[in-house]
Amino acid sequence: MTTNLLQLPEMEYLLPGNRACAGCSIGIAFRHVTKALDGKAVLVVPASCFTVLCGMYPTSSVTLPVVNCTFPSTAAVASGISASLKKQGRHDIATVAIAGDGGTADIGIQALSGAAERNTDLLFICYDNEAYMNTGTQRSSMTPLGARTTTTPNYGKQQYSKDVPAIMEAHNIPYIATASPGYPGDLYDKVYKARFMTGCRYMHLSAPCPAGWHFPAADTVTVARNAVESGAFVLYEIENGHFRLTGKSLRLAEKDKRISVGEYLSGQGRFAKTDDDTIALLQEQVDARWTEITARHFQENPGS
Amino acid sequence: MAVKSPSVAVITGNNAAAEAARLARVDVIAAYPITPQSGVVEALAAYVESGKLNAEFVNVESEHSAMGVCIGAAVAGSRVFTASSANGLAYMSEQLSWVAGSRLPIVMGCANRAMSAPWNVLNDQQDAMSQRDHGWIQLYCRDNQEIFDTFLQAFRIAELLSLPVMVCYDGFILSHTVMPVEIPDQAAVDAFLPALTPQIIVDNSDPRNINPVTLANPRENGSGTLCHGYMEFRYLMQEAHQEALNTIESVDAEYASAFGRSSGGLCWTYGPEDAEVIMVAAGSLANEATVAADLLEETGLRAGVLGIRSYRPFPDAAVARALKKARRVIVFDKSLTYGYGGPIFIDVQAALFRHQVTPEVHGYIAGLGGRDINARQLAEAVTESMGWDRAQQGPKPTSWLNLQL
Numbered sequence: 125m126t127t128n129l130l131q132l133p134e135m136e137y138l139l140p141g142n143r144a145c146a147g148c149s150i151g152i153a154f155r156h157v158t159k160a161l162d163g164k165a166v167l168v169v170p171a172s173c174f175t176v177l178c179g180m181y182p183t184s185s186v187t188l189p190v191v192n193c194t195f196p197s198t199a200a201v202a203s204g205i206s207a208s209l210k211k212q213g214r215h216d217i218a219t220v221a222i223a224g225d226g227g228t229a230d231i232g233i234q235a236l237s238g239a240a241e242r243n244t245d246l247l248f249i250c251y252d253n254e255a256y257m258n259t260g261t262q263r264s265s266m267t268p269l270g271a272r273t274t275t276t277p278n279y280g281k282q283q284y285s286k287d288v289p290a291i292m293e294a295h296n297i298p299y300i301a302t303a304s305p306g307y308p309g310d311l312y313d314k315v316y317k318a319r320f321m322t323g324c325r326y327m328h329l330s331a332p333c334p335a336g337w338h339f340p341a342a343d344t345v346t347v348a349r350n351a352v353e354s355g356a357f358v359l360y361e362i363e364n365g366h367f368r369l370t371g372k373s374l375r376l377a378e379k380d381k382r383i384s385v386g387e388y389l390s391g392q393g394r395f396a397k398t399d400d401d402t403i404a405l406l407q408e409q410v411d412a413r414w415t416e417i418t419a420r421h422f423q424e425n426p427g428s
Numbered sequence: 429m430a431v432k433s434p435s436v437a438v439i440t441g442n443n444a445a446a447e448a449a450r451l452a453r454v455d456v457i458a459a460y461p462i463t464p465q466s467g468v469v470e471a472l473a474a475y476v477e478s479g480k481l482n483a484e485f486v487n488v489e490s491e492h493s494a495m496g497v498c499i500g501a502a503v504a505g506s507r508v509f510t511a512s513s514a515n516g517l518a519y520m521s522e523q524l525s526w527v528a529g530s531r532l533p534i535v536m537g538c539a540n541r542a543m544s545a546p547w548n549v550l551n552d553q554q555d556a557m558s559q560r561d562h563g564w565i566q567l568y569c570r571d572n573q574e575i576f577d578t579f580l581q582a583f584r585i586a587e588l589l590s591l592p593v594m595v596c597y598d599g600f601i602l603s604h605t606v607m608p609v610e611i612p613d614q615a616a617v618d619a620f621l622p623a624l625t626p627q628i629i630v631d632n633s634d635p636r637n638i639n640p641v642t643l644a645n646p647r648e649n650g651s652g653t654l655c656h657g658y659m660e661f662r663y664l665m666q667e668a669h670q671e672a673l674n675t676i677e678s679v680d681a682e683y684a685s686a687f688g689r690s691s692g693g694l695c696w697t698y699g700p701e702d703a704e705v706i707m708v709a710a711g712s713l714a715n716e717a718t719v720a721a722d723l724l725e726e727t728g729l730r731a732g733v734l735g736i737r738s739y740r741p742f743p744d745a746a747v748a749r750a751l752k753k754a755r756r757v758i759v760f761d762k763s764l765t766y767g768y769g770g771p772i773f774i775d776v777q778a779a780l781f782r783h784q785v786t787p788e789v790h791g792y793i794a795g796l797g798g799r800d801i802n803a804r805q806l807a808e809a810v811t812e813s814m815g816w817d818r819a820q821q822g823p824k825p826t827s828w829l830n831l832q833l
Binding site: 163164166168175176178179180181182183184186187188189190191192193196197199200201202203204205206207208209211212216217234235237238241242 | 482488
C-alpha cells in the first residue's frame with residue numbers, strides 16, 4: 125500500500141520561505157524526499173535550481189548538510205563522500221546526490237555513469253524539469269519534442285528526450301525508480317525503500333516548472349498529475365532488475381484510462397504553438413511506450 | 429620509541445610518490461590513467477589490493493571525476509590523493525579552482541608533461557604552469573628523493589594552511605627514472621605527519637551548506653552576524669598563500685630535523701656566494717644546471733644556480749636576495765605564456781624590480797615536449813648570454829634553446 129499523506133512524518137527539513145520560484149515543484153518533491161530520509165543524509169548539489177532553493181551564504185533553507193559541487197561532478201563528489209564515510213565506518217547517513225536534468229542527462233552523465241558502473245553506495249535523484257531552468261529555460265536533452273525553449277525559440281525542439289532511467293538500467297544497478305510531486309506518497313515510499321538499500325540507486329522525478337513551462341504557479345500539482353495521468357510520465361520501479369508499475373500508473377495500466385497527451389500539454393505555454401502533427405507524434409510515443417511497459421509489467425508481475 | 433634507520437629503495441619518481449602517499453596513510457585515492465603519471469596510481473592500487481594500505485581506491489572514469497571524488501572525500505574528512513599530467517590536469521581545471529576555493533588540503537602529484545596539440549607525452553612544465561592561478565601551492569622537485577620528501581611535506585603544509593598542494597615532477601625524466609630513495613619507517617612519518625584534523629565535517633547535528641552562492645558583499649546570517657562576501661574569502665586565500673612562504677620553510681626545517689634532509693624550502697642555491705652569473709630553473713632542469721655551473725667554473729666564469737621549489741607562492745624576496753650579487757641572471761623555462769615569455773622569467777624580473785635588485789635578466793625557453801637539454805647546452809647558453817651587450821643591442825629577446833628551425 126502506498127503511504128497516505130496523513131501517515132507522513134511531521135518533521136520538516138526544508139524550511140519555508142526559500143528562494144525557489146512560486147509554484148516550484150522541487151520544494152514539494154524534496155520536502156517528501158527529506159522526510160523519507162528522516163534527515164539522515166548529506167546532499168550533494170551541482171549548479172541547479174536546487175542551489176537557488178538552498179539560498180545564499182550565510183543562510184540556508186535546508187537543515188541537512190549540503191555539499192555544493194561543480195556542474196559535471198555531482199556523482200563523483202557523492203562517490204568521494206561515500207568512500208570517505210565507508211573508510212570511516214560511518215553508516216549513520218546516506219549520500220544523496222540531487223541534480224537537474226541537465227546536470228544528470230547532459231553534463232553530469234559521465235560521472236553518473238562512472239558511479240553507477242562502480243555501483244557506488246549512493247542515491248542519485250534527478251529532478252527533471254525538462255530544460256535548463258536555472259539559467260533561463262534553455263533546451264536540454266530531456267526537453268520533449270516540440271517544446272519551445274529559449275534556445276529552440278521558433279519551432280520547438282526537433283528531437284525526442286532521452287530515457288535516462290533506461291540508461292541507468294543498462295548499468296545493472298540495484299534500484300531505479302520514477303516518482304512525481306503530484307503523488308507524494310508514492311515518492312516517499314520509493315525514497316524510503318532506496319534509503320535502506322546499498323549500492324547505486326537512481327530516482328527520476330518529474331518536476332513541472334511554472335516559470336519554464338509557462339503555466340500558472342497554482343497549477344503545479346495538477347500539471348504533475350496530468351503528466352502521470354496522460355502516461356507521458358510513468359511511475360515505476362526496477363528493483364534488482366524486476367520492473368513494476370506503481371501507484372497511479374499501475375491503475376492506468378489496469379484500466380487503460382489515460383487522458384490524452386494533448387490535454388496534459390494544453391495548459392503549457394511551451395507547447396502553445398506546437399502543431400497538431402507534433403502532438404500526435406508525442407501521443408504515438410506515449411502509446412508505444414505503454415504497450416511495452418504494460419507487457420513488461422504483466423510479464424514480470426503475473427499475479428497483479 | 430627508537431626510530432629505525434631508513435631503508436633505501438631504488439625506485440622511479442612515480443613509485444617515490446606512491447610510497448609517500450602510502451606512508452601518509454591516505455584514506456581515499458581516486459585516479460584516472462595518463463602517461464606519464466600512471467605508475468603512481470598503479471602502485472597505490474596494488475598497495476590497497478594487497479592490504480599494504482588501508483584506503484578506498486576509486487577507479488574513476490575521468491580526471492574531472494578523480495578530483496570530484498577527492499573533493500567529496502576531503503569534505504567528509506579524509507586525507508586524499510590523486511595525480512595527473514597534461515590533458516588530465518587540464519580536464520580537472522575547474523575542479524582545481526573548486527578545491528582551492530573550498531580550502532581543502534588536497535595533495536596531488538603532477539608528472540609534468542607537454543600540453544597538446546599536437547600530441548606529445550613527453551616532459552615540459554606547461555601543464556602545471558597553465559593551472560597556476562587557481563590558488564594551489566605548486567612545489568617542483570629536482571630528483572626522486574625530493575619527490576618523496578616533498579609529498580610528505582605537502583600534506584603537512586596543506587593541512588596547516590587549508591590550501592591544496594600540487595607536487596610537480598618532470599615526466600619520464602623523474603617519473604620513469606630509478607634513483608636511490610631513502611624511505612623512513614612508518615613511525616617516523618607518523619611523528620612528522622599527524623592524522624588529519626578535518627576542517628569541514630559532514631555532521632547532521634550541525635548541518636552546513638558548503639560553498640553555496642556567495643554574494644559580492646558581506647551579508648548577515650540569521651543571528652545578525654555579518655559574514656564574508658566572495659571577496660573576503662578570496663582575500664583570506666591570498667593571505668594563506670602569503671603565510672605559506674613561512675610554512676613551506678618551517679615544514680622543510682622540521683622535516684630536515686626529523687629525517688636529516690632538507691629540500692631547500694622555497695628555493696635553493698648552488699655554487700659560489702659571489703657567482704657572477706646565476707641560472708634559474710625549476711625541477712630536474714635546475715639539477716642539470718648545477719652540472720652546467722661546474723662546467724662554467726672550469727672556464728673561469730663564477731656561475732651558480734637558483735632552483736625554484738615553490739612556484740606558488742612565488743618567493744620574491746628570497747629570489748631577490750639570492751640574485752642580488754649576480755651580474756647576470758639567466759632563466760630557463762620549460763613552459764611559455766604565449767605572447768610574452770617564460771613564466772619563471774617573468775616572475776623573476778618582477779621580483780627583482782620590486783626589490784630594486786638590477787642584474788640583467790635573460791630568458792630561455794628549453795625542453796618543450798621532451799626536447800633534450802644537457803649541461804653543455806645550458807653552459808653554451810650562458811656563454812652566449814654573457815656576450816650580449818645591452819647598450820649596443822638592446823634588451824635580449826627570449827631565446828629558444830636547441831631550436832632546429
